[in-house]
Amino acid sequence: MERGGCILSNGYVPVLNGQRLLLRAISLDDAEALFHCWSHPEVSHWLGTPILSSVTETRELIVRLLELAQENESLRFSIVLPEGTVIGSCGFNNWQLEGAYRGELGCELRPEFWGNGYMSEALRLLLKFGFESMGLNRIEVICHPGNARAAKLFTKLGFTQEGILRQYRHTEAGFQDVAMYSLLNTDGWQN
Template sequence: MYLCNGAIPTLTGRRLELRTMKNEDAAALFRIWSHPEVVPWLGAPPLSSVTETEQLIALLSKMALEEENLRWSIVGPGGEVMGSCGYNSWQLPGAYRGEIGCDLSPDFWGQGYMKEALELVLEYGFTTMGLNRVEAYCYPDNVRAHQLVDTLGFQREGLLRQYRHTPSGFQDVDLFALLRQEWR
């Protein structure tokens, strides 16, 4: 088990902290997950309320306890919830790979916060979880995501045609991967 006494571990960086999602994060996460500049990249319909966001936080917490995903709130220097990130899924025996996902409030885009957050997530995945490969799936027109994974050392491995079904129909995604031996 990768949780500390049943709790999601807190990861601390230079300017931010990754910690378990809490109900008090729901208002901030609702603003992010329903923001018109963020929604197109989520691949899901925008949330309709803070209550619905609280329900999603509860579901993600339950899934973390069952080791089906691992998602953190990204908390900035002033204690503000800036977004979320983590492992959407992972498989150990037979693969030793995981898939990362992330979202950030547009108020913080271009300041290096997501790079710092994902460096913590990758370090945790490679050293604590024992992953050998971490994957990222990005929509082909999501230039910011492409730049981010490139900066982190991911390699583009190809286009997965009509890989995801979203509210707007089937969508292609670019597959990027980073191997433990390439990390750092």
């Protein structure tokens, strides 16, 4: 894909295949599994968004994410094991090509799958897609400064913490600081 091109041609989202999982376009069929992920207290605590209260709300969120994908404003993948179990999601919350060539990624994984390297594998697939197919030069991630698990993962993948963005987002608890991490295409992310 050329730099600055459209991510989705005719609404098509590629399937990204890993060794133990695949990333495919999020779908309404994933609502129940993603509800259990996104509403889990150990996950929702870090999201900075209102907690989903039902599968119906989750479907509504998925519809909005699919609309944003059609508009090339967001791109969300479900993380799926070979037998079809959806264990989380990841993707680009937003990106800017012309003039910046950067994107911001986000990710969540059901806690019963933590510690098995699934998110590391998923994010490596996403990084490859972002740098090689989307033509990004810089990939960013923001996370709560107290989220040690996420910080360790991003550092392991080669991200550099650039600093703390003070009162960057507003949550139900008020304004919240976030830690900004970045990875450049030239940072050796392929390893």
